[in-house]
Amino acid sequence: MNTHEARLDALRKELKHQELDGFVIPISDEHMSEYVGAYAQRLAWLTGFGGSAGAAVVLADATRDPAAAMFVDGRYTIQVRDQVDGRLYDYESVPDTSIAEWLGKHAPASARIGFDPWLHGKAWVEAARKALAKRGGELVAVERNPIDAVWEDRPAASTAPALVHETALAGESSQAKRAAVAEWLAGEDLDATVVSALDSIAWLLNIRGSDVDHTPVALSYIVARRDGTADLFIAEEKVTPELREHLGNSVTIRPRDAFEDALGEMKGKRVAVDPGNAVHAIFAALESAGADITETRDPTILPKAIKNPAEQQGHRDAQLRDGTAVARFLHWLSGEAPKGALTELDVADRLYRFRQECGDLRDLSFDTISGAGPNGAICHYRVCEETNRTLEPNSVYLVDSGGQYPDGTTDITRTVWIGPDAPPAEVKDRFTRVLKGHIALALAVFPRGTRGSQLDTLARQYLWQAGLDYQHGTGHGVGSFLGVHEGPQRIAKPAGGQGGTEQELLPGMILSNEPGYYKAGEYGIRIENLVLVEKREIAGGEGESMGFETLTHVPIDRTLVAPGLLAPHERQWWNDYHAKVRDLLAPKLDGEALAWLGEACRPL
Known part of the structure; x- marks a missing residue:
């Protein structure tokens, strides 16, 4: 019996002990975070799956068929099969199916299916309960997570101190932000709002932390009131004198484990809760207390997404620092990779060191996706010792990476050809179609009110013409020294459960522009820059128009371009973009790296 099989067996024994059928x-964690701390990596511990989105259902009776299933979306179709034992779990594709649908089909009649109310949203609970009810089953909120009961060496939650984020970088004081929330509450005739998303808390209080890998947040909750005061629920060992001074008298610091009891004190209060961010346990506690709950979007979400001038400039500064590091890396890679001795892990480590050398790096913004050859075809590939491949001569290498800096969060993907021979015609064709889509989105001009779903087709059109596509969104929002994935803005297909595409794009929002193409078992291609939504003045235009300022400035591999497929305006974009890359990066480079930059930025 292997490790994950033994863990599954232990879980099933615990389920029977708790009188659960599944x-x-x-x-997830208690904040419905995308990236979670080591203490909350229950799915990875149980199954071996290392992706950032997914779920599993385990039935207590191992003799049933199916007895367990893994649920992932199209980004992880290949990865889940590499990491999760198909003898133990069926593979299910979201959104083609859902956990609720699966339970409705496969749970035993009259089953008691357990769930941790601190790890699921209200909508999920309602859907699962409805599906089980059709089979006479019951969804049971557990008091103790059965994974935790059998995970003997489970890491403790981080005790790292919460840090003050300078107002000069935030562009607005915490007091002003809390006053805006108070004004919103008064306008909606509400008494308070519960803020449970970690990046919302960090933004509202101008604090940061190191409790979650790659996302500078501190584990905590906030209850903000219409009089401008707030309660911050945070572990006492994380509170420093600097934090107390920064928060002032209007923010009361309370123990994190007092949060649930505090919700129980809200009888008769009109409380706003975001069902997209708040777990079921928060709603249950407020309902039990007799609070009057209003379900609405977290009032910090939109102002957090619309970057103020200080945050916009911080992003530009961080991008220049980060771009210098990536350019130095690409120069190094161009000389070393064709020798055939580098592995994916070697390259990811070297890129990290280049970022460190450029200064002010606090963390990566996510685990570097370092994909050689067929591994590059796994959209969100995560390299490890077991999958580590050599960058072979005459192959495609994809590297998607980013850094966390005090003034901004970066995210960039470059696909490069490892020589010495020329790329095959098919690879150049696919790369150029991705490039054309990237350029079409970068050049887009659109009226106010446009949503990301309306722009997504621009990036896919040239792939569609060849009967091709990619199974991920084209663009996600990005935070300011916060989450590398930040809503509500997104550029993606309107269907398929990807979410966030119906938010109109507003000046100040930052998104990625990252179309791609993936040939399973062979190679992957993605070109990603970050862009800022900005107002555009159009002579004779009627109404307000907007477009994108490209924030990322790093050469794109000209070796992979088929110039004959580019229209004149696309060549012009390429030349203009690389002229700016050269102007920005040349003062930061010298010697062979500077010479490489000049060659990489030559006009087409």
């Missing part, structure tokens, strides 16, 4: 395990 249990649902998401990738």
